[in-house]
Amino acid sequence: MVIDPAVSAETAGLLRANAHLLSRIRLGWRPEPVVTERPRRNPSSLLLLMATPPMIALVAVLLESRVAPAGFVVLGAFVVLVLVRMAAINESPPDARVHERVVFEQARWNEGRYLLPEDFDTEARAILARAQEAIGTVLRSHVNAEGLLDDIRNAVMLPAQEWEIARLLAKLSSLRTEHRALLGRGVAPEVAEVVAPLERALDSSEAAVLARVEALEGYAGHVAEAEAAYHARGQIEELRARLPRYEELLAESGADALAVPEIERLAEDAGHLERALRRSVTSAHEAFRHLEG
Known part of the structure; x- marks a missing residue:
């Protein structure tokens, strides 16, 4: 690809390294929006999650099997930690998404100042x-x-x-x-x-x-x-x-x-x-x- 020499060296390097994304942008591709701030959760949302049918069924099985109270507490705490961890992972935007958004913004800002092989x-x-x-x-x-x-x-x-x-x-x-x-x-x-x-x-x-x-x-x-x-x-x-x-x-x-x-x-x-x-x-x-x- 060829870039207008008036474009800064840093931006030119970013565009050259992501020519494949620039081609996709030309065809109408848009990156997914990036959530910059993690939304706050209502403390009651976790209780609602625990009240779902699968969790109620799990509690019933534990009670019928007469698991020791201490084991019940440990197992329950483990389930809660796993669920919280999964929710945190889902809320965090991956680095790739942030990078794609940066490339997209630079490509839009410098439209007409770079040429791709397909041109x-x-x-x-x-x-x-x-x-x-x-x-x-x-x-x-x-x-x-x-x-x-x-x-x-x-x-x-x-x-x-x-x-x-x-x-x-x-x-x-x-x-x-x-x-x-x-x-x-x-x-x-x-x-x-x-x-x-x-x-x-x-x-x-x-x-x-x-x-x-x-x-x-x-x-x-x-x-x-x-x-x-x-x-x-x-x-x-x-x-x-x-x-x-x-x-x-x-x-x-x-x-x-x-x-x-x-x-x-x-x-x-x-x-x-x-x-x-x-x-x-x-x-x-x-x-x-x-x-x-």
Whole structure:
């Protein structure tokens, strides 16, 4: 599901964790009311309960069997405790009911600010998945976490892009489903002339959304290149830190003259990777500006 980034993180987490309840709410389900205060019982209600036919029959059996008075009292007290305990259990609202009520209230309060999987048709789900994959590539990258990209703007702008794309795809899916249902019932020849422009409108809208997604994928591609250069640079730097130990071993073994070219090449590789990383980051920044436009 996709949630409007304007929704608080706490509420968004609650909605995401209860998507199954949100689907039921969409279909008209309502949670049972929650009793927040236990009703007071009249002391005489317990006496009335003891006066019911089953309890009177139990007392008669005990009297006829000549049970010792002490045993009669103990057994009677046990029955009363069981009945009181059962009444208390029935009066206490289960935690699940309270949780369902909280989810229901948040869903009603934030109606229109979240989208469920069933809001998208097959084509829309595929496009949305591409957008989410591209956004995830950027936000999960080390170059973003290290601040080599504009991590703050990414954290704000990319979720907003995801929500806008999802919102448009949900509207497109709804109209497309209605349109297909109409065509499935058959269309008169004079209506066909009106249907064609509507179909072009749907196709144009999908193409516009797809263009947004492709821009996101282009940005993610530049970030992926920067990420690869970042990891390669880290490996080279790690190897360079070990060079003194290798040089010491080569000097002691008398093979240092043969290894000098390889060591120099390692240093050159580090420089190449550093420049490649900078170029990749610059390209990612340019793609970001294009995405904003």
